Amino acid sequence: MAFAQSLVCRECSRTYDLAALYFCDVCFGPLEVQYDLDAVKAHVSREKIASGPPSLWRYSDLLPVERTTATDLGAGLTPLVRADRLAAVLGLGELWIKNDSLNPTNSFKDRPVTVALAKALEFGLKTAACASTGNLANAVAAHAARAGMESFVFVPHDIEPAKIVATAALGTVVKVDGNYDDVNRLCAQLNDEYSWGIVNVNLRPYYAEGSKTLAFETAEQLGWELPDHVVVPVASGALLTKIAKGFRELAEVGLVSAGKTVTISGAQAEGCSPVAVAFEEGEEDVRPQKPSTIAKSLAIGDPADGYYALREVRSSGGAVSAVADSEIVDAIRLLARTEGIFTEPAGGVTIATLAKLAREGLISPSERVVAYVTGHGLKAPEVMAPDGLDVIPATVTGFQDRYETKE
Ligand SMILES: *Cc1c(COP(=O)(O)O)cnc(C)c1O
Numbered sequence: 001m002a003f004a005q006s007l008v009c010r011e012c013s014r015t016y017d018l019a020a021l022y023f024c025d026v027c028f029g030p031l032e033v034q035y036d037l038d039a040v041k042a043h044v045s046r047e048k049i050a051s052g053p054p055s056l057w058r059y060s061d062l063l064p065v066e067r068t069t070a071t072d073l074g075a076g077l078t079p080l081v082r083a084d085r086l087a088a089v090l091g092l093g094e095l096w097i098k099n100d101s102l103n104p105t106n107s108f109k110d111r112p113v114t115v116a117l118a119k120a121l122e123f124g125l126k127t128a129a130c131a132s133t134g135n136l137a138n139a140v141a142a143h144a145a146r147a148g149m150e151s152f153v154f155v156p157h158d159i160e161p162a163k164i165v166a167t168a169a170l171g172t173v174v175k176v177d178g179n180y181d182d183v184n185r186l187c188a189q190l191n192d193e194y195s196w197g198i199v200n201v202n203l204r205p206y207y208a209e210g211s212k213t214l215a216f217e218t219a220e221q222l223g224w225e226l227p228d229h230v231v232v233p234v235a236s237g238a239l240l241t242k243i244a245k246g247f248r249e250l251a252e253v254g255l256v257s258a259g260k261t262v263t264i265s266g267a268q269a270e271g272c273s274p275v276a277v278a279f280e281e282g283e284e285d286v287r288p289q290k291p292s293t294i295a296k297s298l299a300i301g302d303p304a305d306g307y308y309a310l311r312e313v314r315s316s317g318g319a320v321s322a323v324a325d326s327e328i329v330d331a332i333r334l335l336a337r338t339e340g341i342f343t344e345p346a347g348g349v350t351i352a353t354l355a356k357l358a359r360e361g362l363i364s365p366s367e368r369v370v371a372y373v374t375g376h377g378l379k380a381p382e383v384m385a386p387d388g389l390d391v392i393p394a395t396v397t398g399f400q401d402r403y404e405t406k407e
């Protein structure tokens with residue numbers, strides 16, 4: 001895209017051309033896309049965005065690649081719904097749920113993937129790949145198929161079966177004997193062997209930019225205002241870091257008024273909480289963990305962006321907290337019963353953490369809060385399997401003997 005200028009090292013600020021690179025030759029720091037924001041500012045307007053496509057591509061002036069229908073399955077522009085019943089239960093005021101489970105493959109991963117594979121096509125790459133805990137695999141296989149690319153998606157052997165049913169129909173699923181961090185290491189090695197577009201390796205800087213669109217949409221859907229506080233689930237930490245970047249860019253290009261900081265809080269499962277532990281201990285560096293939680297889409301024990309996520313949270317006045325598996329299941333049910341949204345464990349982590357921060361007074365009823373629900377409940381139905389339901393006789397009295405109803 002005309003406005004993306006270069007890749008810049010997040011550690012030493014050295015710049016690189018917009019190529020399939022992801023770390024700095026000099027200091028090994030991660031690379032990130034840099035824009036000519038003054039030029040964007042002169043060019044964008046709320047009206048221009050509103051007249052754009054009903055997908056994340058309406059924000060293409062702040063993305064690192066031109067829109068191409070080749071990788072467009074309609075990712076983005078998911079509902080932002082006011083959640084008054086849930087807010088009442090949690091003792092909060094103005095609460096919104098960004099329901100990103102309503103993306104083409106039912107998780108927010110469609111956002112970074114549609115952007116990454118558009119860039120892969122621009123680079124002339126023919127094969128897409130990724131290391132995944134499940135949702136990314138589904139998004140890569142679907143968008144690769146749409147783009148006419150071959151795909152190999154690498155997943156840990158113990159992935160939830162429901163997560164790869166669709167993926168196996170769309171592309172090639174490679175099960176690896178190891179956990180996510182092992183799978184990720186393998187993909188970094190395969191990157192040296194093949195000219196593939198590995199979305200979370202050599203395409204990572206472009207991939208990560210897609211997540212900013214969650215911040216852009218939140219502001220647009222709130223009438224171009226920023227929320228006070230957002231709660232974001234943390235796996236690698238890329239989503240949280242890019243939501244923060246997205247809110248900043250909106251102010252820098254004049255789409256929202258400047259001078260307001262959005263407080264950003266992170267949500268993890270206790271069974272994989274390296275960022276929450278570092279936050280609580282006041283550490284800057286994140287100590288890797290061996291994951292063990294039902295929230296498999298967040299089970300990254302050695303999060304690549306953990307350090308940056310911590311910095312964003314601390315500088316915004318937020319917190320990173322972790323919740324137990326039982327709280328995650330309760331929160332899935334609470335969101336379902338109060339708002340009619342069935343989420344996977346990652347969404348349960350977000351809602352349980354929202355509840356915890358509200359209980360601890362770290363989120364107040366005076367704040368306008370947005371919670372990001374990032375994946376659909378049918379991704380991991382086994383955690384909620386309603387076994388043991390009674391069978392009733394097929395008679396009215398059979399129903400009345402077993403259930404009470406108000407009317
Ligand atoms: C991948 C994922 C996340 C978090 O992503 P990171 O950018 O790795 O922190 C959150 N929710 C769901 C459902 C995911 O699949």
Ligand SMILES: [Zn+2]
Nearest residue numbers: 009012024027
């Ligand atoms: Zn560097």
